[in-house]
Structure formats: structure tokens, C-alpha cells
Amino acid sequence: MPLSLISPAFADGAPIPLKYSRDGDNLSPELRWSGLPDGTRSLALVVEDPDAPRGTFYHWGVYNVAPDVDRFPESVETGPLKHVAPVVVNDFGNARYDGPEPPHGHGVHHYHFRLYALDAPSLPVPRTADVRQLRREAEKHALAVAELVGTYER
DSSP states (O other): OOOEEEOTTOOTTSBOOGGGSTTTTOOOOOEEEEOOOTTOOEEEEEEEETTSTTSOEEEEEEEEEOTTOOEEOTTTTTSTTTTSSOBOBOTTSOSSOOOOOOOTTSOOEEEEEEEEEESSSSOOOOTTSBHHHHHHHHHHHEEEEEEEEEEEOO
């Protein structure tokens, strides 16, 4: 079974509900995954918007997730699993999830949630790093990548 990533909050290709945006409650959506390949030693998650006016905008980066973790609950950063893994700085300048907030009238944006199954138990990424740095490092160690895309428009 290949690596897969789903959310009970929205289907692949479907709109992301308001409460997971910066217009709403700015909560991270519940995410679930399965099908880790043999040799997976850790996981990383990156959320990006390639439709941003100035190029790809990064919303969230989580890394060094243990391979026995198979989900993030809604609002993982404030719930009982808030210390499950470090989070790097997003393009809003925050070390946390920040949901969709595209410019008004800019059309539909596509938010790519990418889960990386990694061959390394941890990535040498400082917490002061940004999501771009995390993505580059994760790609070097990726055994498999799963993607879930949600849309949002203002």
C-alpha cells in the first residue's frame, strides 16, 4: 500500500473549511496517514500555496515526527500532542500552523499538504529555520511523499 494522506475535514481537491483558515479559527485540520514504506525512521509535513502572488508561500512545517504517529488531531499544536514534533517558521513569520489567507479577489488557491516518509530519525534543521529549508532537507531523505490538496478562495 503506498503512502497516503487524508483529512476528515476536507477531501482531496475540495475546499478547506473556514475554521482552518486565518479568516476563521486558524486551526490545523486533522490529518491521517498510512502506508509508511519499510525503513521509515521519521516523518515531516510541509504545507504550501504555490498560487501566491509572489511565488510559493509556506504555511506550516513540522519535522522529526516519530514513525509510530499516524495522525495529527485538529489543532495539534494546542492539544495533547502539541509536543509531538518541532515546528519551523512559516512565511507569516510564525513557528506554527497558519491557514489560508489569499488576497481578496485573487481566485482559488491550492494548498498542498505534503507528508514525507524519511530514512533519517531526525533532520538537522534548527527550529529557527524556515519551511523552505525544511522542505529541502526532507526531499534529500524522502522514501515516499503523499499529498493532499485543499482549496480556498476569498
